[in-house]
Amino acid sequence: MKPYVICHMMSSIDGHALTDGWDRPFKKNAGALYETLAQQFKFDAWICGRVTMQEIAHGDGYPAGLATGPIPRTHHFAVRDAACYAVSIDPHGKVAWKSNQALDSHVVAVVTEAVSDDYLAYLQSIKVSYIFGGKTEIDLAQVVTILATELGTERLIVEGGPHVSGSFVNAGLVDEISVLILPLIDGRGEHPASFEITQEAWTKPTYLSLASAEVQDGGAVWLRYKK
Numbered sequence: 001m002k003p004y005v006i007c008h009m010m011s012s013i014d015g016h017a018l019t020d021g022w023d024r025p026f027k028k029n030a031g032a033l034y035e036t037l038a039q040q041f042k043f044d045a046w047i048c049g050r051v052t053m054q055e056i057a058h059g060d061g062y063p064a065g066l067a068t069g070p071i072p073r074t075h076h077f078a079v080r081d082a083a084c085y086a087v088s089i090d091p092h093g094k095v096a097w098k099s100n101q102a103l104d105s106h107v108v109a110v111v112t113e114a115v116s117d118d119y120l121a122y123l124q125s126i127k128v129s130y131i132f133g134g135k136t137e138i139d140l141a142q143v144v145t146i147l148a149t150e151l152g153t154e155r156l157i158v159e160g161g162p163h164v165s166g167s168f169v170n171a172g173l174v175d176e177i178s179v180l181i182l183p184l185i186d187g188r189g190e191h192p193a194s195f196e197i198t199q200e201a202w203t204k205p206t207y208l209s210l211a212s213a214e215v216q217d218g219g220a221v222w223l224r225y226k227k
């Protein structure tokens with residue numbers, strides 16, 4: 001069982017994904033348009049990588065010493081009937097959540113079995129759900145299967161950052177790619193591309209079919225591709 005997976009990214013014309021250094025109103029409008037378009041996908045779960053989730057969580061660490069003993073490496077669901085889930089790919093347990101909600105969605109941390117007992121105890125204490133995505137590394141195919149079987153996820157949107165989006169594409173798990181091309185050239189070669197795949201992980205290019213191209217107010221272009 002696998003949910004329908006859409007990967008939604010925004011990008012400069014030259015293919016870069018980071019917005020730091022962009023004018024504040026431009027960045028704000030781009031972010032608002034990106035989120036409005038995302039809503040059209042009617043998803044029941046959204047996924048971001050650990051780096052992006054740290055920006056959303058805004059936390060500064062978590063208390064040490066919460067675990068009173070070893071915690072079993074079994075999935076833990078604090079909530080099973082949320083309207084939407086915020087899924088955080090966080091293998092080592094770094095994101096400091098302040099609550100079990102992120103942008104009105106129930107947080108599900110995807111960790112590995114190598115995570116600390118203290119981190120699991122901390123997630124339990126704030127009623128964040130967690131699942132195990134692998135022993136020491138995260139297997140994204142396993143993650144989407146768990147989300148479908150345990151939480152009934154049918155439509156999943158991957159919203160970056162570039163490393164998680166690239167990993168989903170490279171794993172062959174994405175049914176649809178959505179890219180909002182913004183009317184600017186970033187030009188900083190050291191900035192990540194919208195989809196990043198490490199040299200060791202890269203297998204082959206991913207070929208796509210254009211499904212639609214829509215010009216948006218303000219000059220952005222929304223491109224949708226199917227596998």
Ligand SMILES: NC(=O)c1ccc[n+]([C@@H]2O[C@H](COP(=O)([O-])OP(=O)(O)OC[C@H]3O[C@@H](n4cnc5c(N)ncnc54)[C@H](OP(=O)(O)O)[C@@H]3O)[C@@H](O)[C@H]2O)c1
Nearest residue numbers: 009010017049050051052089138159160161162163164167
């Ligand atoms: N343009 C856009 O549409 C868009 C969308 C979202 C975010 N962003 C921006 O992107 C930036 C962050 O992007 P990022 O690429 O550096 O980080 P990211 O994709 O948000 O997170 C990457 C991290 O996820 C963890 N991870 C675990 N398994 C993974 C796997 N199989 N594949 C990839 N990651 C895995 C790793 O955490 P560990 O390092 O802990 O092992 C890895 O460092 C932020 O500045 C954010 O604002 C842009």
